[in-house]
Every structure is written in C-alpha cells, then in structure tokens.
Amino acid sequence: MPPLHLAIVGHTNTGKTSLLRTLLRDSQFGEVQNAAATTRHVETASINIQAQPQIQLYDTPGLEDAGGVLDWLEAHTTAQQDGIDRINQFLASPAAQSDYAQEAKVLRQLINSDTALYVIDAREPILPKYKDELTILSWCAKPIMPVFNFTQNQDLTAWTNMLARRTLHVYAGFDTVAFDFEGEIRLWDNLATMLPKRDILDRLINMRRREWQRLDTEARREIADFLLDAAAFTQEIAENDDPA
Numbered sequence: 001m002p003p004l005h006l007a008i009v010g011h012t013n014t015g016k017t018s019l020l021r022t023l024l025r026d027s028q029f030g031e032v033q034n035a036a037a038t039t040r041h042v043e044t045a046s047i048n049i050q051a052q053p054q055i056q057l058y059d060t061p062g063l064e065d066a067g068g069v070l071d072w073l074e075a076h077t078t079a080q081q082d083g084i085d086r087i088n089q090f091l092a093s094p095a096a097q098s099d100y101a102q103e104a105k106v107l108r109q110l111i112n113s114d115t116a117l118y119v120i121d122a123r124e125p126i127l128p129k130y131k132d133e134l135t136i137l138s139w140c141a142k143p144i145m146p147v148f149n150f151t152q153n154q155d156l157t158a159w160t161n162m163l164a165r166r167t168l169h170v171y172a173g174f175d176t177v178a179f180d181f182e183g184e185i186r187l188w189d190n191l192a193t194m195l196p197k198r199d200i201l202d203r204l205i206n207m208r209r210r211e212w213q214r215l216d217t218e219a220r221r222e223i224a225d226f227l228l229d230a231a232a233f234t235q236e237i238a239e240n241d242d243p244a
Contacts (some may be wrong), residue, residue, distance in 0.1 A: 004201070019149065045059075055067075107136065189205060
C-alpha cells in the first residue's frame with residue numbers, strides 16, 4: 001500500500017514545524033524560531049510502521065499573501081471554473097514564480113498530497129487573511145482538517161463557527177507546547193474520518209498506543225526502582241557524629 005501523503009499548511013509562525021516535530025517524535029526536524037517565514041521550502045519526513053514509510057509528511061512554507069493570490073484569481077479566472085482549474089491556471093502563471101512563489105509552493109504540495117492539516121494559532125482573532133487562506137486551499141480539492149495550536153485557556157467558539165460556515169466540521173485541538181498523548185490520538189482519528197481508507201492511520205494509532213504503554217511501563221519501573229533505593233538507603237556515621 002502506498003504511503004499517505006500529508007501536507008502541513010497554514011499562516012506563517014503558527015507552529016507547523018513544531019507540530020511536525022511532535023508527530024515525528026523528532027526534536028531536530030526543521031527550524032523553529034519565533035519569527036515569520038522560518039520555513040522557506042517544502043521539507044519532507046516520514047513516519048515508519050514496521051520499518052516501512054507509511055505516512056509522508058510535508059512541512060510547507062507559511063502562507064503570507066493569500067489575499068494577493070485571491071485577488072489574482074478573481075482578476076484572471078472566472079467563477080464558472082472549478083476551483084482546482086483556477087488554482088492550476090494560477091500555478092502556470094508568471095505570478096506563481098515571482099510575487100506569490102511561496103504561496104505557489106504550498107498549493108502545489110497540497111494538490112500533490114492526499115490530505116492536509118491547516119494549523120491555526122488559537123490565540124489569534126479571525127482575520128480576513130485566514131478566510132482568504134481557507135478559500136484558496138479549499139479550491140485544491142483535497143480534504144483539509146484544521147488543527148488548533150496554543151489552545152490553553154482559549155475559547156475556540158468563534159473559530160469553530162467560522163469553520164462550520166465553510167463546511168469544515170472536523171477539527172482537532174493539539175497544543176505543541178503542552179504535549180497531550182490522547183489529543184494526538186484524537187488528531188489522527190479525526191483525520192481518518194475524512195479519508196476514503198483509514199487503514200494506515202489505524203495502524204499508526206495502534207503503534208503509538210503500544211509505544212505509549214511501553215514508555216509508561218518503563219517509567220513506572222524507573223520510579224519504583226528509585227523509591228526502593230531511597231527506602232533501602234543507609235549511611236553509617238561515627239558514634240559522635242550528628243545524625244542530622
């Protein structure tokens with residue numbers, strides 16, 4: 001079975017690379033900075049199951065001017081065209097090689113992927129630029145699942161209402177700062193509901209649960225060993241030494 005191709009897309013500086021590091025269990029993947037446009041090219045990595053690559057992940061550059069791309073599409077294509085045809089017309093244009101080269105990289109990768117995670121900084125208000133991003137991404141005709149990052153103490157109601165109006169009813173909340181194993185499992189499970197076949201993601205979920213159980217067992221043994229060592233610890237002192 002060919003691997004699942006999964007693009008990670010979104011605005012600049014929303015935590016796309018940090019999300020990938022968590023999903024890959026690789027703290028060295030990519031470059032993370034508190035600055036916009038840190039990722040300039042599409043970077044690739046894979047998740048292996050039984051030593052075979054099963055999920056190919058693509059870290060894409062941040063979308064910086066989706067509004068400009070949308071203006072170009074409205075000026076050079078017509079609403080009578082299918083969205084994917086309008087996107088392909090844009091990708092074949094000189095604008096995709098110059099003014100909107102970064103956005104073009106994202107759109108090309110999404111078209112060549114099976115599905116995508118759209119990473120949202122939950123601390124951000126709903127701005128027009130995010131709506132423009134969702135519009136052009138939706139025209140790529142691939143399943144897209146929003147993923148909320150930086151979710152602690154954030155009210156997602158306004159965001160989820162906006163996504164629902166765009167028929168994006170399946171989403172996940174996954175804070176890359178405070179790792180939540182069950183949150184990651186929900187992310188994979190929710191994504192699986194959007195795909196024609198979920199076999200690969202089900203195998204990944206089962207593998208990750210086995211890994212987590214193994215780590216949990218090992219951690220408990222380490223703690224137990226430490227407590228036994230502490231309980232059995234003795235130290236001899238001279239008769240006239242202070243016991244304290």
